[in-house]
Amino acid sequence: MIRLWWLIMLLAFPASVQADELRPGYVEFTQNTATQWTLVWKFPVQGGFTPSTQPQLPAVCKGAGAPVREFSDAAVTTRMPVHCRQDVAGQTFGLENFNTLQSDVLVRIAPLARPVQAIRLTPAAPLAVISARADRWQVAQTYFLTGIDHILFGYDHLLFVVALVLLLSGFWTIAKAVTAFTVAHSFTLAGTTLGWIGLPQKPVESVIALSILFLAVEIVKRKPDDKRLSERAPWVVAFGFGLLHGFGFAGALKEIGLPEQDIPIALLTFNLGVEAGQIAIVGATILAIEILQRRFSMLLSPTIKLATYGIGITASYWFIERTLT
Incomplete structure (x- = not known):
């Protein structure tokens, strides 16, 4: 009873x-020039994420400046410039120390010369390969699960x-x-x-x-x-x-x-x-x-x-x- x-x-x-929270965590990797990118990640304060939960950059990329953090809307948003010496297609992107009880984290990758790509990361699969072009099954799966997240969260x-x-x-x-x-x-x-x-x-x-x-x-x-x-x-x-x-x-x-x-x-x-x-x-x-x-x-x-x-x-x-x- x-x-x-x-x-x-x-x-x-x-x-x-x-x-109206769309997702527990959000990462955005946006290309600005041929070699310059901007990395932004946003995690809720009460989401179980810790300071050790950090984006893992592709092997051809490295941070080009100190991360800048902002606290707003019950979340911590971190922004950092990134330098990539070559194309990130085929490279691995993910999260380090992603072992929280939260559900998935949505990663949005926006290159200059290719379509925007959305990837979902989970504690069981914290790494993913950046495709030259996302296949339709990946798109369908990603956006279907994102839709479920949005009505539930x-x-x-x-x-x-x-x-x-x-x-x-x-x-x-x-x-x-x-x-x-x-x-x-x-x-x-x-x-x-x-x-x-x-x-x-x-x-x-x-x-x-x-x-x-x-x-x-x-x-x-x-x-x-x-x-x-x-x-x-x-x-x-x-x-x-x-x-x-x-x-x-x-x-x-x-x-x-x-x-x-x-x-x-x-x-x-x-x-x-x-x-x-x-x-x-x-x-x-x-x-x-x-x-x-x-x-x-x-x-x-x-x-x-x-x-x-x-x-x-x-x-x-x-x-x-x-x-x-």
Whole structure:
């Protein structure tokens, strides 16, 4: 019984209130001239990374200056100039002392004369070979897993989906609302990424926080004999907010960029990764609610209420933070 209660609470209260984090760690290796590169790596303060976790440069490269560190947004960002005496294609790049409990680190390699390449590093595979041109399978795998990361570590999107499930009842009602949310954010994700449409990111992030707060209020004010708009036409509400969340997904995807020669497959697999993570969240939430309802029905109502207030408080904090910063 206690484990079931904590399952609901873990879905409602992420380990950190930092929203919309695309990945636990990020490394960018960008070419400026024929021999000059810039290396940037960003690790979260609470991510389990240590000062000994450092990028391992290709054998043909070496640091050309002292690293400069900045502390912001609960993360440490380090920047360092690098000199490479020849092409890095075929060379090994990775991380030293990468033995944390965190998930993958995304590496973005941007040469001057070739498409941007994205590589994922894990504690089990901390090194990778830089390709002259990334093959399509590597692109598909990288962006699919990145999409899963974003829905699971992008806590604002996660909380919106959880709140949507808590608000509604009935499998098909939830399925229709989640489908509407999916279709809507797929439209704006593709349109924004391809440069067809766009909105300023700051206001979008603030309104995304408001969308979560709106659902939390709807759950608290829900009455069985007086259905509100969000219950009478949940797909309309989900579709409208889904359009906004798509701009948020696009903003996160913009951080790593898309491989110029494989944009369609990267965009498609990123979106599929988001959907895979979303299905997992919906399934886990429905399963937890169903088990509580069948076996510990007296805990269901107080658990949902407590989770809802937690979601609303978190969303309010995000809205204030994003509006003032």
